Amino acid sequence: MSSLFTPLTLGSITIPNRIGMSALTRNRSTGTVPNEIMLKYYVQRAKGGAGLIGLNGPNVLGFGIKFRSKAGGKLPTLSMKLEVKFMLSFGIVSLTLIPVFLRPIIMLAAGVPVYAPSAIAAQGGRFRLLPGEPGYVTPTEIADPTPLIAQFKQAAINAKEAGFDGVEFHGANGYLVHQFLDSTSNHRTDQWGGSPENRARFALETLKELIAVWGPDVSLKLSPAGGYNDMGMPLQDTIDTFGYLLREVDNMGLSYVALVRFDEEDDGPRGTAHDVVETFRPFLTKTALFVNSSVTPAEGEELVKSGxxxxxFMGMNWLTHPDVARRIKEGKELDNAPDFKSFYGRGRC
Structure with missing residues (x-):
């Protein structure tokens, strides 16, 4: 696994190895206010050899402020002491947000609607913690997404003040950015919808604002295969849209782009099954590419070794093993079974 354990410069930072920990929605603290349990959780994984750790949470747009006020200088101290780098990954769930369920967590005021590019409800969704197990709500179409771009910029400022090493713009898994990109969730006829260029506008305009704050320490996460949270376009639409976006992104000087691969369990029949690395790697000639979703150590080694x-990035393995990178380096199995019932505090939903 020698290729996985070589240092890598991303933007203005250098990470000690090529094994990152995905930003995972972990409810280790109420309302995403950092606490000692949360600190311990990330310290374990930093000591376990992660080269790069992503953090996110339901109220992530304000998370930087809370981290700064509650954790003080602990995060930058950890970055230097443990050699790991922390990226704040942020996005807005939007289309698949359940106001009643998440209101106590994200402090969404009663009566405030769920916003999305178009007033189209996501299909499916069973929330057994709510009476009657309701599905997704029909969102309210965003009249003008420009104020949201300003919110993302403020989140980037918050993250910088909190001591993070960079930010990852979460445009995957059916989050708001993904909804703008996908022609099945975005039926707009204005400058924010219709053509691939218009549907990519929200992502590109937001990235410009993040770069204004962070310079080269901005990254982007995408899941072109779709499927998750009711996303997914025909293959040619997918290639046209994400191809255009990545061509533009490649000239913006991002630290990396993370592509989430198709996963049968998560993406199912709704997604567009194809090899996202083979399809979209050619669009990135200047920008580092990270691969995410069920990547085995052997696959990771081959991906890096081959160029x-x-x-x-790994997700599930870091949930079940706090020492993933160390295990890989020592040739140990990643064989801990996940306990799904404990993942989100009171069960999977």
């Missing part, structure tokens, strides 16, 4: 990827 197809600069590094990999």
């Amino acid at each position: 197809k990827a600069a590094g990999v």
Whole structure:
């Protein structure tokens, strides 16, 4: 696994190896206010050898402020002491947000609607913690997304003041950015919808504002295969849209782009099954590519060794093992079974 354990420069930072920990929605603290349990959780994984750790949470747009006020200088101290780098990954769930369920967590005021590019409800969704197990609500179409771009910029400022090493713009898994990109969730006829260029506008305009704050320490996460949270376009639409976006992104000087691969369990029949690395790697000639979703150590080594990827992100393995990178380096199995019932505090939903 020698290729996985070589240092890598991303933007203005250098990480000690090519094994990152995906930003995972962990409810280790109420309302995403950092606490000692949360600190311990990330310290374990930093000591376990992660080269790059992503953090996110339901109220992530304000998370930087809370981290700064509650955790003080602990995060930058950890970055230097443990050699790991922390990226704040932020996005807005939007289309698949359940106001009643998440209101106590994200402090969404009663009566405030769920916003999305178009007033189209996501299909499916069973929330057994709510009476009657309701599905997704029909969102309210965003009249003008420009104020949201300003909110993302403020989140980037918050993250910088909190001591993070960079930010990852979460445009995958059916989050708001993904909804703008996908022609099945975005039926707009204005400058924010219709053509691939218009549907990519929200992502590109927001990235410009993040770069204004962070310079080269901005990254982007995408899941072109769709499927998750009711996303997914025909293959040619997918290639046209994400191809255009990545061509533009490649000239913006991002630290990396993370591509989430198709996963049968998560993406199912709704997604567009194809090899996202083979399809979209050619669009990135200047920007480092990270690969995410069910990547095995052997696959990661081959991806990096062959030059197809600069590094990999793992998610589930980091949930079940706090020492993933160390295990890989020592040739130990990643064989802990996940306990789904404990993932989100009171069960999977």
